[in-house]
Amino acid sequence: MPSERALGVAVVGTGRMGADHVRRLHHVVSGARVTAVVDIDAERARTLADAIEGCTAYTEPAAAMAAQDVDAVLIASPGPAHEAALLEALDRDLPVLCEKPLTPDAASALRVVEAEQKLGHRRVQVGFMRRYDAEYTKLKRLLDSGELGRTLMLHQRHRNPAMPSWFTEEMLINDSVVHEMDVTRWLLDQEITAVTVHKPAPTSYAPEGMSDPQLVLFETESGALVDVEIFGHCGYGYQVQAEAVCERGVVRIDDEHGPRLTADGRWGGRVTPDYLERFEDAYDREVQAWADATRRGETTGPSVWDGYAAAAVCEAGVLSQREGRRVRVELIERPALYK
Template sequence: MASQRGLGVAVIGTGKMGADHVRRLHEVISGARVAAVADTEPERAKSLAATIDGCTAYTEPAAAMASGEVDAVLIASPGPAHEAALVDALGHDLPVLCEKPMTPDTASSLRILEAEQRLGHRRIQVGFMRRYDAEYVKLKELLDSGELGAALMLHQRHRNLAMPPGFTDEMLITSSVSHEVDATRWLLGQEIAAVTVHKPKATSLAPAGLNDPQFILLETASGALVDVEIFGHCGYGYQVQAEAVCERGTVRIGDEQGPRVSADGRWGGHVPPDYVERFEDAYDREVQAWVDATRRGEITGPSAWDGYAAAAVCEAGVASQREGGRVGVELAERPGFYA
């Protein structure tokens, strides 16, 4: 149970995302405190823990979760490490906010679904933070209202200034387009039935061997079409946009961030350099909502099923990358547990 000092959170992974969540929990979020951090790089964990009173550094997630000071877990380690951390958290019956991907493939995602169902109650929220972005929330509300009629098409663009070294074709789908996959399922309220990946001419800014950009076509169960442009080395900043084309109108988000300035014979605005800045408010809203729900004894937000469904679509996308053509999404029957 959370003490009077607030919900004691263990942050697993202290890289760029994890360190930002530590800052957020310590400086922005109310009702929570960073009780522990864990990382395979001991000095990085110790250095971060030293900035927060009462925070202990660990090298093993399981040791952090066993601490009597920890009431909940935020997983921000690399995707391949998520399954083991989730299993440990469920073993301690701790609420979890797990950054995407929940796990990198459907087999491991299904194992997590089964483990959570054996526990008998939900403990996992997956970090699809776009569901907490103000523009995405307004788009969702408008689509749900029916004011514009049924959504027929959804255009999405996801552009990065540059990708980190070692980024692969597969990661363009699993680490980037996974956000558009979840946004599609959430905005349209439908599962995705098939994926087709197209590879245009690669930009000269991409490293050798990376097919960047790529164009992904998603088909939903009801026949809506969704296209996603993923451009990992656009060279000018981080940009995420979406436009829904409906029966009686269209709605578009993500065109402009911040003020538009006209001066010295030019006009323009600021393009954020990365996701941390672009979605800062969404991350704040997401983590605050998770803390508030956890303190009430509830689990809200994207479920482990949403994490599994995204993994299934991404798996089909990777198959289309490798083999070419349209690939159907193989989705297990949704358990009533996640209704």
């Protein structure tokens, strides 16, 4: 039901992403407050909770969700822990914003889809924040307008200065290219039907056992082709770019969010160091939109179907990455709840 009071939010997972969402909810987002933080590291959760009046630290998501001052849940824990937290929240009919991935694989994502269907209404928004980025939303509006005709190809680039030591080659697909998977489905309003991963000669800065960069090719329902360059160790900063090639024109968005300087015989600008800075505004818009919709008694934004579809494309991508062949994406028929 619509609510006039501030939304009490439990943040599950207080690592880098979760802590940033705690800060965002406490200092940036209006109409919401952090009433609980959850982490298996009790000391880390307690430190965050002690800095916020009226906030309680927990080590178990279920205990936080049972609290009287918790109206909604933001899940930012590692992907393998998402399913249990999501099912607990759905069992309590609590609104959820779940960071990507919805779950690590298509089978577990499908279980979440089935649990939400049993409720008969949407409760979960998946954290594909690029849908809230100003440049991407402008690109979406332009493509949807039909002014440029059909989109024939989409070129995307996703570059990181470096990856953590624990980052695996599979995570290039599951944790990085998953964003381009969702962006592709959203921009083109169609499903991805096949994935092929190509591996050029790796950079000397890639860790042993990781082929980096990689070129990922998507095929879509309408026959559009989409290529994604994923480069985990480019060394110079964080860059995300997209270019749509359409029947009557080409449109490009990139990562220039600061001034471009021309002086002393040179020109250039600044490259953001990481995703939190590059997409800070998108995260702010995403969480504010979620809080506003939840207070209205609604669930908007990317759905658990979007999370399931991305998980299925990821599985096909990892298989192609491993076996060096084109792999078809297998999806169930989309349920009526998500049409």
